[in-house]
Amino acid sequence: MAGDERRSETGRGRRGFLKAATLGSAAAVLRPSTLVGQERNGRSLGGGVGGYGERSGFESTLRRVRGSRYEQAAGSLTPLQDLNGTITPSALHFERHHAGIPDIDPAEHRLLIDGLVDRPLVFSVDELQRMPAVTRVYFVECSGNGRVKWSPAEPETDAQAAFGMTSCSEWTGVPVSVLLREAGVRPDASWMVAEGADACRLTRSVPLDKAMDDILVAYGQNGEAIRPAQGYPLRLLIPGWEGNISIKWLRRLQLVDQSYLTREETAKYTDLMPNGEARQYTFVMDSKSVITRPSGGHRLDGPGFYQISGLAWSGRGRVQRVEVSTDGGRSWSEAQLQGPVLPLAHTRFRFDWSWDGSETTLASRCIDESGDVQPTRASLIAVRGTQSSYHNNAIQGWRIGRDGTVENVDV
Ligand SMILES: Nc1nc2c(c(=O)[nH]1)N[C@H]1C(S)=C(S)[C@@H](COP(=O)(O)O)O[C@H]1N2
């Protein structure tokens, strides 16, 4: 049959991965539905052009809104289990707003740079766009991402619920160092206080060293203007650090000589340790990974070949290596990394696997270029206790049942 010939021309087909025997019932199901699609669409005129694109009507994956008493203080989660590659579509970038999304006219918006500088400056968005810019791929991850892992695993938790507070985009903006040099940094300045224009005036203190290193005032996201949910028209983008410090709807950068102990760095975003002390200014996101396919809520369609795929990232630089276990963490093998592997960005890993139909657990662990190894939940809790809400980077397990169901499990 034509279908068989086509398939045997692909590399995978020649290597026998997609033989009906290994694919199980999937091959028999896929072929007829493909032909029906050709008959239906083949001879009639298709849809027309349009000013702003939309995805296929057959695609339905969505952000999932995390419940909150106040809609404006809510968050939504990226459907990691449905994504390919490394870039998160802007429309699916997770959201975390403490006081809702302000509706800002870029023509009215201003960024003030003041405090311990020689020349306080005010920039319009147009003026910022005249400044030397860079484009970089970075993840943004809420430090609360993975917080469900402080509690024992619930079987129904999927990748979106457990890890959907990370997203990765191509950001364009002006390095903060360029703006601060323009203003003239006074020698007594050691911190930068960044403030948002939303109703809560979200404010964080940023060490000046980091500000002069790689922080951006970003106005572009995946080729177009930053989405309102991500901070339109301007956001701070602090690569590799907890999402909370990347102030959206940015309106002020003030240089000061000490951290300002704001709400977000005292009452919130600190980690309570077993001895009752709280870790503070835990900025850097630790190395992390999650298998996204197959993952919670998926169902394997019988024994055979499945390519395992997932995402890894670290706030300490590049992902050096990802290891995958298909036996619940007893043995680990190296996964392939999709290049180019960019620092402080999501990295796609893949691992070829043949399921023999027996019950097992899949897991992945990330090792970053600093040598930081993603820990098991037990070893993380041995150091950090369970009173923390933030910064949990424990290894994620997915239990494959004999019936092909995939469930959340601790490894
Ligand atoms: N002004 C302002 N900036 C903000 C927030 C906010 O509520 N207001 N939320 C912070 C938090 S907690 C996170 S995790 C990130 C989320 O960025 P995103 O909504 O673009 O994913 O933005 C941060 N910056």
Ligand SMILES: [Mo]
């Ligand atoms: Mo956050």
